[in-house]
Amino acid sequence: MRGGQRAAVAPVRQFTNCRILRGGALLREDLWVRGGRILDPEKLFFEERRMADEQRDCGGCILAPGFIDVQMNGGFGVDFSKATEDVGSGVALVARRILSHGVTSFCPTLVTSPPEIYHKVLPQIPVKSGGPHGAGVLGVHLEGPFISREKRGAHPEAYLRSFEANAFHDVLATYGALDNVRIVTLAPELHRSHEVIQALTAQGICVSLGHSVADLGAAEVAVQHGATFITHLFNAMLPFHHRDPGIVGLLTSDQLPPGHCIFYGMIADGIHTNPAALRIAHRAHPQGLVLVTDAVPALGLGNGRHTLGQQEVEVDGLIACIAGTKTLCGSIAPMDVCIRHFLQATGCSVESALEAASLHPAQLLGLEKTKGSLDFGADADFVVLDDTLHVQATYISGELVWKAEETGP
């Protein structure tokens, strides 16, 4: 349990010899942690008159907030959309394995499925704090079934639905209880989407636009009704056109509610988005960019042929194809690989690249006070990186939960 009176007598840990990401800059500062939270050392010194109980030398590394992945369909052979008897252990396996990628919180994502799947699976994926067992589950991302037929991508056509009959009631009937749901991706051109967007937003659920043929006007109205995210920009939507920029145009729209930032997910694996497109989006609206993996079950399986459900998949490095073809079947780049590729492709600062994977997703979900930053009072979920942004260690609530193997002489 974090915080509380017990925290005051908890040991104080001081991480020294490091650079921390704070306020958009890498500062040569120590990181102080107590009771699972980031501590203000000046307050500790002058008010409590205490010193650190333990010091850990970080070897000159970078300490960044733990990465947050808001779109992961599975990994390591696990498919979140599959209704097994023990969905929980599949989620737990992925949660544990992504610690080595620096991910400390994530949103398991379900693709378009029949209602029975949602009713069976959703209750088995509760919101859960992270720890030595694995990254924290922030809630489920439901991508579909209320999406465009034309832009369904790999989603099964048979299970697409509309909510024109009963709007929000159709949504509830399809998904069942929404307790564990954090994000819903839908196509705003579907009739009565405004009511649905408003109802979902009122429940604290983040609404994302994606798998859609909406034009810019429709997208803007959707944002005015509460949508705050765009699911994997460029993919599964109309391409940018200079007389109708479509959903992509939201990045520079002047019709958004004042003070509202539109966030957009980008898969920066070097395969699903051309680097030039990545740069255009980043330059147009850097504060809204959220790096996502959109990982599929083949993530982490290593090169070679694998059987995933009904599919035979061939993995070669960062490319996953349907076996025997050149058809891409999803991304398998881990989050830290995406960050390094994003940094190299856009030439942005290290701070920007790190914020795109931590601060921005936290802001999207309204969690920036506790996640996605190393500000005083935030949860002590952070990742230790070397100068090439390779993960050396991962911490959740101030405890070491993963460490790279030492390669010694």
Next chain:
Amino acid sequence: MRLVILDNYDLASEWAAKYICNCIVKFKPGQDRYFSLGLPTGSTPLGCYKKLIEYHKRGDLSFKYVKTFNMDEYVGLPRNHPESYHSYMWNNFFKHVDIDPNNAHILDGNAEDLQAECDAFEEKIKEAGGIDLFVGGPDGHIAFNEPGSSLVSRTRLKTLAMDTILANAKYFDGDLSKVPTMALTVGVGTVMDAREVMILITGAHKAFALYKAIEEGINHMWTVSAFQQHPRTIFVCDEDATLELKVKTVKYFKGLMHVNNKLVDPLYSMKEGN
């Protein structure tokens, strides 16, 4: 008094830091034997603090058995305000060294009873056995002992002179209304009680103050002059700060530098075998 003249700010800061380091190391502080240090704020001592931190990080100097007493603090400014002297000391010194927070004393400008806070501070100094070395970096006046302060004054509340408020405005976005108008400060008498005093004066803009402090008489308009009556005072300055002194004064003291340098060379260390 000793007047130690170095070529520039960096060398003056280094000399001062070395002197402080040697004082502490030779004192051999320990469990029942703390070294008491009086400390200043402002831009002048920054170079000296950096050097002390360097010696600490090298392992040559520990502040584990050192007690510190700061000279002053603004009244009414929140403790965590970036311009408070608590913030200054934390960011420029305390957070980089191993001093025990219970031994770092700074006046509390937000105390309920300000005079009681001042009296308590004097008590703490007494309990610590007095101050071994008081380091100051003034503008002609010690801490906030503005011109006209009694030369036997103790720790008390002072209203700041308009000059001081104007000079500080740059730290408060140039907004005069945001600058504190009162401060708690150690008195001239408080610093005179220290066993040894070291004054850092660097820069051409301090030259007149140095002249008034050592070549003119003792006068409450220039409170630094009080140290002419202290048995152990060292003024550490750079060339620019001597610009208003007589040539013969500067020549005399420069001629003594080979003697003064014996105080910092060799530089002692707390490491084993030194």
